[in-house]
Amino acid sequence: MTTLEFANVSFAYGAQRFIEQLSFSLPEGELVGLMGPNGAGKSTILKLAAGLLSPRKGAVFLGKQMIGSYSGKERAKLVAYLPQILDLQAPFRVGELVRMGEYPQKGSRALSVDEALHIVGLQEKAKQPLAELSGGERRRAYIAMTLVQGARVLLLDEPLASLDIKYQFDLYRLLKDIVREKGVSVFISLHDIGMGTMLDRLLLVKHGQLIAQGESESVLTYDIVQDTYNLNESIGEYMTANRTVCRALAVASLQ
Amino acid sequence: MKRDNDSTFLIAAALCIASLCIIVVSIASGQRLLNPFILDSETCRTLLAIRLPRTAVALLMGGALGASGAILQGIFRNPLADPYILGISSGASLAASFGLMFGISLFTLSVPILAFIGAIATGAAVVVLGHGWKGLQPERLLLAGVGIGFFLSAVLMLVMTISVDDGLKRAILWMSGDLSMVDWGLLHVGLLFILTGLVLALTRRKGLNALTLGDDIAYSLGFNPTRERLYLFIAASLMTAAAVSLGGVVGFIGLVVPHVVRRHIGSDATVVLPLSVVAGGTLLCFADAIGRTVAAPLELPAGVIAALIGSPYFIYLLGQRKSR
Numbered sequence: 001m002t003t004l005e006f007a008n009v010s011f012a013y014g015a016q017r018f019i020e021q022l023s024f025s026l027p028e029g030e031l032v033g034l035m036g037p038n039g040a041g042k043s044t045i046l047k048l049a050a051g052l053l054s055p056r057k058g059a060v061f062l063g064k065q066m067i068g069s070y071s072g073k074e075r076a077k078l079v080a081y082l083p084q085i086l087d088l089q090a091p092f093r094v095g096e097l098v099r100m101g102e103y104p105q106k107g108s109r110a111l112s113v114d115e116a117l118h119i120v121g122l123q124e125k126a127k128q129p130l131a132e133l134s135g136g137e138r139r140r141a142y143i144a145m146t147l148v149q150g151a152r153v154l155l156l157d158e159p160l161a162s163l164d165i166k167y168q169f170d171l172y173r174l175l176k177d178i179v180r181e182k183g184v185s186v187f188i189s190l191h192d193i194g195m196g197t198m199l200d201r202l203l204l205v206k207h208g209q210l211i212a213q214g215e216s217e218s219v220l221t222y223d224i225v226q227d228t229y230n231l232n233e234s235i236g237e238y239m240t241a242n243r244t245v246c247r248a249l250a251v252a253s254l255q
Numbered sequence: 256m257k258r259d260n261d262s263t264f265l266i267a268a269a270l271c272i273a274s275l276c277i278i279v280v281s282i283a284s285g286q287r288l289l290n291p292f293i294l295d296s297e298t299c300r301t302l303l304a305i306r307l308p309r310t311a312v313a314l315l316m317g318g319a320l321g322a323s324g325a326i327l328q329g330i331f332r333n334p335l336a337d338p339y340i341l342g343i344s345s346g347a348s349l350a351a352s353f354g355l356m357f358g359i360s361l362f363t364l365s366v367p368i369l370a371f372i373g374a375i376a377t378g379a380a381v382v383v384l385g386h387g388w389k390g391l392q393p394e395r396l397l398l399a400g401v402g403i404g405f406f407l408s409a410v411l412m413l414v415m416t417i418s419v420d421d422g423l424k425r426a427i428l429w430m431s432g433d434l435s436m437v438d439w440g441l442l443h444v445g446l447l448f449i450l451t452g453l454v455l456a457l458t459r460r461k462g463l464n465a466l467t468l469g470d471d472i473a474y475s476l477g478f479n480p481t482r483e484r485l486y487l488f489i490a491a492s493l494m495t496a497a498a499v500s501l502g503g504v505v506g507f508i509g510l511v512v513p514h515v516v517r518r519h520i521g522s523d524a525t526v527v528l529p530l531s532v533v534a535g536g537t538l539l540c541f542a543d544a545i546g547r548t549v550a551a552p553l554e555l556p557a558g559v560i561a562a563l564i565g566s567p568y569f570i571y572l573l574g575q576r577k578s579r
Contacts, residue, residue: 047471082475086469097468
C-alpha cells in the first residue's frame, strides 16, 4: 500500500512560518480534495507531498519511508506532481510530451502512450504542437503524461483552474475512473465548492493549519465554510445553487 | 507513433545526404576548383593542407554551435538563448583578442588556447554567480551570463580602442568567424572537447526534455533539476569554447539551427541534438565554401554568409507557421 502521510509537518519560507504542525494521511484509491482561501498553503502542502520542499519539522511519509529518502527514480514511480501553471511555451508535440511519462519506468509502466492519449481523448492530436491546443486539452495532455508515469499517488495543483465547465467535468470523470480502475490516490487542490462536494474526501486549510477533514459533506458545512473564508450570510444561497448544478452535471457525466 | 518515426528518419536521411554533398562541394571549391576524385600530387597537397582541415573545422564548429544552442534553449526555457548569450564567447574573444592585438604568440596555437581558457573561465564564473539558494535557477544563470558578457564585451571594446592597427584587423576578422587560418594542429583537441560535450549532452537528453517543461515537472519525473542543468551547461560550455577557439565567433547558427530542426522533426532532444549537429555543421560548411569562393581572392567571413543564407529561410519558416 502506498499511502501519503503528513506527520506534524511544519514549514516556513525564510522566517515566515507557513505550515503549522499539519497531520493527515491519504489512503490508497481515493479522490481527495484540498481546499482553503488564497494563501492558505495548498500549493505548499502539495509541494511538500511531492518532496519538492522539505519540512522544517515533522516528516512526510510515502509508504513506510520518508519521501526525501527515495532516489529520484524510485520517487517518480510512486508519486507524480503537476503544478498549477503549465508551460505555455513548451515546444513539444502532444505525443512527445506524453512519452516523457515513460522516463522513470520504461517497460513496466501502467499505461502505454497510446492508451493514455486515448483516455484523455487526444489520440487524434498526438502530432500537434502543445502550443496549438486549448487550455483544457493542454492540461489533459500533461495528465496523460502523468498517467504513463504510472505513479500510485497523483498530486494535482488546481487542475480545474481555467477550464470551462465541460472540461472540468471531463477531468472529474477521468480522475474518478483512474481512482476506481487503477486504485490510484489522487490529491487535488481546488476552489469550487460544488466540485468539492463530489470528491471522496476533503481537507480544508487556513493559514497553514488544518481546519477540517473528512467526507466532503461533513467538511463543507455552511458554518465551516463561512468561518474559513470569512464570508457573509449570502454564502448559503451560493452553496446550494453551486452544489445542485454540480451534482446534476456529475451524475450526467458519470452515466 | 510509427509514422512519426518514419518521417523523422526520412528527414534525418535527407539531411545527411545533403550534408555529404555539401562536404564534397566545400572540399572542391575555393580560389582554385579541385576535383577531389582525381588526385594528383598538387591536389593532394591542397586537400590535406587547406581544404580538408577547413571543411572539418566548419563542420565541427557549426555542429557544436547547433547542439549548444539546442541545449541552452532547453535549460533556460528561452527560445532566444544561444551559445553567446552566456558571455562564454565574450570571455573567449577577450582572451583571444589580447593574444592577437598584443602579439602574444608563444607558439602557433596560443590564440585558440587563450580563447578556450577565456571561455571556460567565463563559464565557471557564470555558474558560480548563477548559483542561488534554490540551486541553478535558469533566470539567475541567464542574468549572470548576460551581465558577465556585457562586462567582458566592454573590456574588449576598450582593449580594441587602444590596440595597434594590424592586431585590431585580425581580431575583428577572428570575431566574425574567420576560418582562413585553421590547420590540423588544433582540430583533434577541438574534436575531443566537442565530442565530450556532445556525449555528455546525449546522456542527459531526457533531463534536457524534462527541464524544458520546468523544474517542478522535471523533479516529478525523477530528475534533479540543478544537477541536470549543471551537466548540460558544462556540455554546452565545452562545445562553445571549443568552437570559438577553432575559428572565432560565428553567430546565428546556435540561435536559429535548433529552431529549424524542431520545426521539421519536433522537440525531443534525442533527435534534436544530433540533427542540430548535422544541420549546424552543414550550414557553416556551405557558408564557408561560398564565403571563400564568391569574391575570391577576398574571403568573406563564414558567420556573415551563414546569417545571410539562413535568415531568409528562418523568416520563411516563421511565416509558414503563422499562416497555418
